[in-house]
Amino acid sequence: MASSPDLLVVTGLGKTFGPGTHQKEVLRDVHFHVGYNDSLAIVGPSGCGKTTLLLMAAGLLPPTTGEIHLEGESIQGPSRKMAVVFQAYGLFPWKRVAENILLGAQFQKLHVSQEALTAIKRELDIENLDHLYPHQLSGGQRQRVALARAMLLRPSLLLLDEPFAALDLITREHLQDHLLILFKKRKFSFVIVTHNIEEAVFLGRRIVIMDPETHGIGEIIDNPNAGTTGFRTAPDYFSKNMTLRHLIEHPHEKQPLA
Amino acid sequence: MKNSRWLDYALTIIVLTILWYGASLLLGSQLLPDPLSVLGRLLHAVREEIFWEHTAVSAWRLAAALALAFMTAVPFGLVLGSNERLDRIFAPLIYLSYPIPKIVLLPIILMLFGLGDLGKIILISLIIFFQLLITTRDAVRSLDREVVYALQSLGGNRWHFYRHVVWPVALPGIFTSLRISTGTAVAVLFFVESISTSRGLGLYLIDAWGRADYTTMFVGIIALSAIGIVLYEAFDVMERRLCAWKNR
Numbered sequence: 001m002a003s004s005p006d007l008l009v010v011t012g013l014g015k016t017f018g019p020g021t022h023q024k025e026v027l028r029d030v031h032f033h034v035g036y037n038d039s040l041a042i043v044g045p046s047g048c049g050k051t052t053l054l055l056m057a058a059g060l061l062p063p064t065t066g067e068i069h070l071e072g073e074s075i076q077g078p079s080r081k082m083a084v085v086f087q088a089y090g091l092f093p094w095k096r097v098a099e100n101i102l103l104g105a106q107f108q109k110l111h112v113s114q115e116a117l118t119a120i121k122r123e124l125d126i127e128n129l130d131h132l133y134p135h136q137l138s139g140g141q142r143q144r145v146a147l148a149r150a151m152l153l154r155p156s157l158l159l160l161d162e163p164f165a166a167l168d169l170i171t172r173e174h175l176q177d178h179l180l181i182l183f184k185k186r187k188f189s190f191v192i193v194t195h196n197i198e199e200a201v202f203l204g205r206r207i208v209i210m211d212p213e214t215h216g217i218g219e220i221i222d223n224p225n226a227g228t229t230g231f232r233t234a235p236d237y238f239s240k241n242m243t244l245r246h247l248i249e250h251p252h253e254k255q256p257l258a
Numbered sequence: 259m260k261n262s263r264w265l266d267y268a269l270t271i272i273v274l275t276i277l278w279y280g281a282s283l284l285l286g287s288q289l290l291p292d293p294l295s296v297l298g299r300l301l302h303a304v305r306e307e308i309f310w311e312h313t314a315v316s317a318w319r320l321a322a323a324l325a326l327a328f329m330t331a332v333p334f335g336l337v338l339g340s341n342e343r344l345d346r347i348f349a350p351l352i353y354l355s356y357p358i359p360k361i362v363l364l365p366i367i368l369m370l371f372g373l374g375d376l377g378k379i380i381l382i383s384l385i386i387f388f389q390l391l392i393t394t395r396d397a398v399r400s401l402d403r404e405v406v407y408a409l410q411s412l413g414g415n416r417w418h419f420y421r422h423v424v425w426p427v428a429l430p431g432i433f434t435s436l437r438i439s440t441g442t443a444v445a446v447l448f449f450v451e452s453i454s455t456s457r458g459l460g461l462y463l464i465d466a467w468g469r470a471d472y473t474t475m476f477v478g479i480i481a482l483s484a485i486g487i488v489l490y491e492a493f494d495v496m497e498r499r500l501c502a503w504k505n506r
């Protein structure tokens with residue numbers, strides 16, 4: 001365990017796009033942190049800057065203001081300690097599943113043992129897909145391959161940008177379960193961007209609600225029971241769903257329900 | 259797939275031969291020699307070394323021109339498509355020079371590079387160059403930002419970007435462009451070979467024409483067409499091999 005209790009610390013983060021008079025402020029003064037073996041869900045309306053926030057955290061987009069620290073080190077570009085799962089184009093359509101899975105490890109010259117490869121494929125139930133191209137997979141299979149590829153990099157922090165948004169409800173919940181199993185077994189932390197309230201409550205031990213008016217964070221809810229077995233049918237799950245829904249629909253009332 | 263293609267070719271040849279035969283009956287074999295006598299002449303020609311010399315020279319010029327265009331246009335297009343600043347500088351230049359019929363540059367190019375192989379090769383590749391450059395550049399330009407982010411997040415560097423993203427994305431377009439270019443390339447080859455050369459199927463054809471030896475002229479036409487078809491098919495096979503992910 002590192003001396004700092006926090007894995008990821010985001011301070012005063014802001015982003016303004018565009019030159020001169022066409023400037024557009026998307027994010028302003030965003031603060032949050034993610035602990036070890038912790039999870040954070042980010043929710044907010046479309047266009048409020050969730051993807052922008054995630055890309056900056058991943059070191060893929062330079063922030064206009066503020067800083068990001070991962071395990072005490074300032075993030076200036078992509079880091080080997082982080083892996084990202086994207087909504088759509090995460091897998092390369094011109095590479096077979098077997099090549100896609102190993103791509104990150106290949107770029108980073110990480111050795112992946114045959115056992116590790118077999119294990120992650122078994123865990124994610126993608127054992128017989130090696131020779132297929134992404135377009136030959138179902139949406140759920142595709143995202144499981146993307147998860148496997150990220151896991152092979154053994155990240156301390158996994159960043160997911162609406163990874164299950166295109167999936168039907170049953171597949172989506174199935175993949176959420178897969179993610180939680182990996183999370184418990186492999187002890188990483190994750191940040192998931194979603195526009196789905198149930199998903200945020202099920203997965204995020206803390207839930208960040210973006211406020212499009214201030215371009216910052218509206219509210220942060222503690223949700224310590226997220227990820228526990230049977231949470232989907234627990235009373236707390238329903239009350240947290242109510243709270244979150246209320247906060248999203250009435251963003252400027254200071255007294256939440258429940 | 260493969261078999262039906264051969265069948266297509268066979269059927270096309272049969273239909274063309276029948277039409278040709280009919281036409282030669284109508285026009286008289288003085289003007290249009292019948293396919294059988296052309297076939298006879300062809301079988302005769304392929305036993306002569308001089309025919310193969312002409313064919314080899316023409317094939318070499320075409321292959322060299324295509325290779326030259328490929329080696330210059332593709333890297334240039336890959337870089338322009340992935341580098342906005344360079345693209346902004348070169349885009350107007352390409353835009354303006356694309357519609358110029360490069361064949362009118364023939365005298366200048368022959369003056370600069372001589373009447374030998376080099377001038378011909380450069381002219382043919384110049385004509386293919388722009389088509390290939392633009393296809394390559396636009397394929398790369400159409401890349402989604404998220405693909406680039408995905409590559410970077412996996413730890414990919416600039417070389418990985420070209421090797422694993424830009425190149426595979428551009429490849430299908432490159433092959434299509436090369437395939438389409440073969441027709442133009444053979445046409446330009448014929449043109450330059452009919453103007454100035456001592457060897458080549460263009461000359462073979464024009465020479466026979468000058469001697470009113472229409473049967474031999476048709477042998478030249480068939481040989482030039484065959485070169486075009488072989489190249490076309492070769493690019494098609496390569497595309498299906500190397501871009502298997504596109505075969506949905």
Ligand SMILES: Nc1ncnc2c1ncn2[C@@H]1O[C@H](COP(=O)(O)OP(=O)(O)OP(=O)(O)O)[C@@H](O)[C@H]1O
Binds near residue numbers: 018024044051
């Ligand atoms: N490269 C860019 N240049 C200019 N503006 C941008 C750029 N990227 C994003 N934006 C703008 O920033 C805002 C936030 O975009 P972002 O993609 O982060 O939203 P989001 O919250 O992820 O939305 P969604 O839920 O629809 O994915 C949008 O108004 C978008 O137009």
Ligand SMILES: [Mg+2]
Binds near residue numbers: 050052161
């Ligand atoms: Mg987004």
